[in-house]
Amino acid sequence: LASTQHRKNKDIPEGGSKGVVLLNQAHQDKADVAFRKYIDAVLDLMLVKEPEEDILFLGPDEGTAHLMDWASSHAKQRGYWYWKDITTG
Structure with missing residues (x-):
C-alpha cells in the first residue's frame, strides 16, 4: 500500500494541508451537494x-470520479488557472 500511495502521489508537492x-x-x-459547496468555498x-500563489490538489477516493470531473470543469468556469491539475488520479 505504501508503495502504491507513493507512486500515486508522486506529483503532489510535499507539505501543505489536507481536508x-x-x-x-x-x-x-x-455528499455530492456538500462536495460542490466545499469546492466553491x-x-x-x-x-x-x-x-x-498556492495550488490546490484534490485526491479522489473510490467512487468519486464524477466529482473530480465536476471539480475540474467548475474550477475552469470560475477562472482557476490550474483547473487541469486540480485533481490527482
Missing part, C-alpha cells in the same frame, strides 16, 4: 490575488 468533508449523520445522502479562497 476532509464530514457530513452530519442526518445528511449522509447529500475553497475556490473563493484560492481565487483571491495573493503575492504567493
Whole structure:
C-alpha cells in the first residue's frame, strides 16, 4: 500500500494541508451537494490575488470520479488557472 500511495502521489508537492468533508449523520445522502459547496468555498479562497500563489490538489477516493470531473470543469468556469491539475488520479 505504501508503495502504491507513493507512486500515486508522486506529483503532489510535499507539505501543505489536507481536508476532509464530514457530513452530519442526518445528511449522509447529500455528499455530492456538500462536495460542490466545499469546492466553491475553497475556490473563493484560492481565487483571491495573493503575492504567493498556492495550488490546490484534490485526491479522489473510490467512487468519486464524477466529482473530480465536476471539480475540474467548475474550477475552469470560475477562472482557476490550474483547473487541469486540480485533481490527482
